[in-house]
Amino acid sequence: MIRTVLVANRGEIARRVVRACRRLGLRSVAVHSEADRDAPHVRDADLAVAIGPAPARESYLDIERIVEAACRAGADAVHPGYGFLSENWRFAEACRRAGLVFVGPSSDAIRTMGDKTAARRLMAAAGVPVVPGSPETVVDVGEAELCARDVGYPIILKAAAGGGGIGMARVAAAGDLPAAFATAARRAQAAFGRADLYLERFLERPRHVEVQVFGDAAGALVHLGERECSLQRRHQKLVEESPAPNLPPATREGLARAALAGARAIGYVNAGTLEFLLDASGGFYFLEMNTRLQVEHPVTEEATGLDLVVEQLRVAGGAPLAWRQEDIVPRRAAIECRVYAEDPAKGFLPSPGTIARLELPAGEGIRVESGVETGTVVSVHYDPLLFKLVAAGATRAEAVERLAEALERCVVEGVRTTLPLLRRVLASRELREGRVHTQMIEQGAFNA
Amino acid sequence: MPEEIKAHITGVVFQITAAAGARVAAGDPVIVLESMKMEIPVEAPRDGAVKEIRVQEGQTVQEGDVVAVLE
Numbered sequence: 001m002i003r004t005v006l007v008a009n010r011g012e013i014a015r016r017v018v019r020a021c022r023r024l025g026l027r028s029v030a031v032h033s034e035a036d037r038d039a040p041h042v043r044d045a046d047l048a049v050a051i052g053p054a055p056a057r058e059s060y061l062d063i064e065r066i067v068e069a070a071c072r073a074g075a076d077a078v079h080p081g082y083g084f085l086s087e088n089w090r091f092a093e094a095c096r097r098a099g100l101v102f103v104g105p106s107s108d109a110i111r112t113m114g115d116k117t118a119a120r121r122l123m124a125a126a127g128v129p130v131v132p133g134s135p136e137t138v139v140d141v142g143e144a145e146l147c148a149r150d151v152g153y154p155i156i157l158k159a160a161a162g163g164g165g166i167g168m169a170r171v172a173a174a175g176d177l178p179a180a181f182a183t184a185a186r187r188a189q190a191a192f193g194r195a196d197l198y199l200e201r202f203l204e205r206p207r208h209v210e211v212q213v214f215g216d217a218a219g220a221l222v223h224l225g226e227r228e229c230s231l232q233r234r235h236q237k238l239v240e241e242s243p244a245p246n247l248p249p250a251t252r253e254g255l256a257r258a259a260l261a262g263a264r265a266i267g268y269v270n271a272g273t274l275e276f277l278l279d280a281s282g283g284f285y286f287l288e289m290n291t292r293l294q295v296e297h298p299v300t301e302e303a304t305g306l307d308l309v310v311e312q313l314r315v316a317g318g319a320p321l322a323w324r325q326e327d328i329v330p331r332r333a334a335i336e337c338r339v340y341a342e343d344p345a346k347g348f349l350p351s352p353g354t355i356a357r358l359e360l361p362a363g364e365g366i367r368v369e370s371g372v373e374t375g376t377v378v379s380v381h382y383d384p385l386l387f388k389l390v391a392a393g394a395t396r397a398e399a400v401e402r403l404a405e406a407l408e409r410c411v412v413e414g415v416r417t418t419l420p421l422l423r424r425v426l427a428s429r430e431l432r433e434g435r436v437h438t439q440m441i442e443q444g445a446f447n448a
Numbered sequence: 449m450p451e452e453i454k455a456h457i458t459g460v461v462f463q464i465t466a467a468a469g470a471r472v473a474a475g476d477p478v479i480v481l482e483s484m485k486m487e488i489p490v491e492a493p494r495d496g497a498v499k500e501i502r503v504q505e506g507q508t509v510q511e512g513d514v515v516a517v518l519e
Binding site: 349352 | 463
């Protein structure tokens, strides 16, 4: 039985989890760094605990301080949100050792899927298609050269311990491999403490489509349909929608089947997402699994009418999954965009500062998930996500139109944001026709 | 002529990649800033030797602050 939940996060996702706690009649505990003392998520929660100075390493990433805060506040569960410690198996383990329920999968599942090469091997063994690539990490550039010759250029180098696009490098031809290998290994070492790299064939203009899955402790497992998340910069998403447009029924069913098989193979419990790349011929390949709640979970909620965060808390408390597969159908189309404090005109450079004025839209089919308000200082220490705008409609066209209008009504002053780019994306023919791929933004398809 | 190298964004000094006295080529990173989970290099505007590094790792710098000087 869970009664009090510590939310080990900040910003919009911390507020989202606090709201779910309230719906279930649970007490919520916020944590905050010195920089976030007056943040909205702190006010929202029933109780707040200071956990250290502004740098994330000394506050939101400090396992010991957060577990200690949970125990001191009398929490019996911890929700990690996304980012920070959400995919750190040591954190999940530390919570359990302290007698706290970790709202998420087992630390084993986090650990297994966190090692990207091990995850790929495991998924391939479970019958999930994977991108052709090195079966394991490559020990040196010589082995990388041999492997790349088999896989075929262009290839992409990735950090085995990585995520978020850090340390990735596209290599067009064999001659470029030695230099790219050295750079990627150095970056991986600096960012993750491990220089290990693996390589995969680089798919040209693929789509990124992912499947939301949900399991409970008794072994029930369902999927909640897919999300199209192709519009990205630096391998991080800007626009997501559900259902994915222009997806042949056979591909949609194949994705769902593969996702369930993959999740079942690791006995997955709670909310998770399997990400796939789709090529032009309808082939799909497992990319990675996110063993946590996704930033873009609201598009699935709006499309299905189900509350994922409430269900996360219920299932973590030992309840059986409330949904049967046949009950889960897309009732509406939903689309989300992320407003970041970044300057799209300058290659998405961060734009920290103080929000001098903020106006957020409201209206039929519009949902806003915001972590900021007028006066909020957008700090250099954290992720630049300010808020998410979500629109739902009876048809995809209606949802898109509602989001486009909502974007026009947004006002953010004091920091530069991705709003101008998002407005151009929503007005574009490519988005309106649902013909998007992962390289479009970086290729300048929506430049002013 | 000495030339000042300024930070083009606000961030925390993540790494100093060129020590005082080191030769750098145009485009080489002199320091790397960390801002909003991104690592952003501050590059040498031209070839030359680093005369002075004016920041330390972990220090917060504002956009426009001088971080290093070229000979």
